[in-house]
Amino acid sequence: MPPRIGPACPRDTLRKTACMDEIDRLSEFLQRLTPLSRSCLLSELERLELCGIDMPGLTDVLSRLRAEFRKDGANQARATSPSRYFFAPLELFLIDGAPEHANMGRISRNTLTPIWEWICRDLLPTMARDYIKAIGDQVAANNPKEVLKIASTFQTKVVKVLESTFASGQSAELARAKLAQYTASRSAFDDVRKMQHVLRAGAALPKFNEKLPEKITRFDDGKVTQITAQLDAFKKAHPEALPFALTLVARRLATPWQLVRLATKPAASKSPADVAAAPYACVVPMVLDRLDDKRLALRIALRHNRVLVARDLLTEIYDTEYALKVRIDGIEASEWGIRLQQLMDAIAALVSAEVSRFPSNVGHILGSRRLRSHDTLGGKLSYLAWKGRDAVQDGAAAIRKLIGQT
Numbered sequence: 001m002p003p004r005i006g007p008a009c010p011r012d013t014l015r016k017t018a019c020m021d022e023i024d025r026l027s028e029f030l031q032r033l034t035p036l037s038r039s040c041l042l043s044e045l046e047r048l049e050l051c052g053i054d055m056p057g058l059t060d061v062l063s064r065l066r067a068e069f070r071k072d073g074a075n076q077a078r079a080t081s082p083s084r085y086f087f088a089p090l091e092l093f094l095i096d097g098a099p100e101h102a103n104m105g106r107i108s109r110n111t112l113t114p115i116w117e118w119i120c121r122d123l124l125p126t127m128a129r130d131y132i133k134a135i136g137d138q139v140a141a142n143n144p145k146e147v148l149k150i151a152s153t154f155q156t157k158v159v160k161v162l163e164s165t166f167a168s169g170q171s172a173e174l175a176r177a178k179l180a181q182y183t184a185s186r187s188a189f190d191d192v193r194k195m196q197h198v199l200r201a202g203a204a205l206p207k208f209n210e211k212l213p214e215k216i217t218r219f220d221d222g223k224v225t226q227i228t229a230q231l232d233a234f235k236k237a238h239p240e241a242l243p244f245a246l247t248l249v250a251r252r253l254a255t256p257w258q259l260v261r262l263a264t265k266p267a268a269s270k271s272p273a274d275v276a277a278a279p280y281a282c283v284v285p286m287v288l289d290r291l292d293d294k295r296l297a298l299r300i301a302l303r304h305n306r307v308l309v310a311r312d313l314l315t316e317i318y319d320t321e322y323a324l325k326v327r328i329d330g331i332e333a334s335e336w337g338i339r340l341q342q343l344m345d346a347i348a349a350l351v352s353a354e355v356s357r358f359p360s361n362v363g364h365i366l367g368s369r370r371l372r373s374h375d376t377l378g379g380k381l382s383y384l385a386w387k388g389r390d391a392v393q394d395g396a397a398a399i400r401k402l403i404g405q406t
């Protein structure tokens with residue numbers, strides 16, 4: 001018998017009507033916001049999504065806001081916006097995602113919109129309004145040199161005001177409270193300080209970047225010595241911007257964990273205490289920050305069933321863990337080691353949850369031992385070779401020290 005064709009179920013009709021009413025209310029609410037506020041809302045919701053926070057209706061709101069700000073031609077619109085010119089010096093240090101840890105030397109892209117809104121509404125409203133108009137006029141006149149000059153002048157003004165703001169604990173806390181009105185990100189206020197350091201360094205960071213090799217495929221002793229000399233000179237002139245110079249070095253390395261060699265090579269030994277006393281010991285927490293970023297990326301990849309992406313991330317994670325344990329003897333007992341173990345436990349939980357979705361007789365690519373290349377015979381031989389080389393170097397250093405004392 002053919003299916004009966006008749007009026008829709010009243011319950012379904014009511015559900016569809018309620019859904020349409022909700023969509024209309026959502027559209028009306030979004031239209032009441034200024035374009036800047038809608039852009040700020042998009043950044044905040046994307047931050048929450050990347051942090052793994054689920055909210056009812058989040059997908060619908062994100063799709064509507066992305067359709068407005070990420071549609072065809074949006075890149076061109078953003079490229080000519082006043083905020084893009086203002087934040088241009090930060091471009092090499094921006095990271096996508098929503099890290100809520102320190103991330104030394106890097107700034108979250110998602111915090112730029114709320115920071116810009118805070119600058120325009122609270123920090124320098126009159127000057128920001130003049131700057132926006134001046135940029136618009138020069139862009140319309142196709143005068144790029146004048147645009148860069150106007151942006152540089154406004155950057156200098158913002159840096160001076162920030163210096164005054166941070167000089168007092170009371171004014172700094174007031175600024176923190178104001179910024180919190182635009183974002184719930186715990187890292188936003190720290191990103192303001194980072195922005196200040198980058199802008200204050202001016203052309204020094206681009207000049208440092210130009211002197212670096214295009215690609216550092218082998219970060220051997222000679223290259224470490226060369227880069228360390230460049231860092232020493234930069235650090236002397238711009239100590240607060242040093243983490244950003246280290247970030248520029250990390251961008252040139254074949255694998256970011258190699259940054260650790262800047263701390264381990266000059267150290268008296270490979271013990272955590274001696275590495276922590278080295279001039280560039282800060283690279284160790286920087287590597288751990290990047291490991292935490294990969295944990296967040298792994299969680300997102302698994303959520304969207306991107307297994308191959310997750311596999312590559314997991315391989316990099318295991319390689320970083322292995323390198324830290326090889327380069328720093330007894331790291332497990334240090335604060336660095338405690339954080340490393342916490343990260344690896346969280347990563348193991350993600351992998352375990354993913355693998356458990358499949359029957360035990362069905363192998364999962366993330367459960368393969370091949371991802372831990374150092375567990376293979378070749379990996380163990382490499383480990384012994386590294387340890388042997390370290391022992392020879394430590395012995396030679398001890399002999400030189402002994403000769404010097406006699």
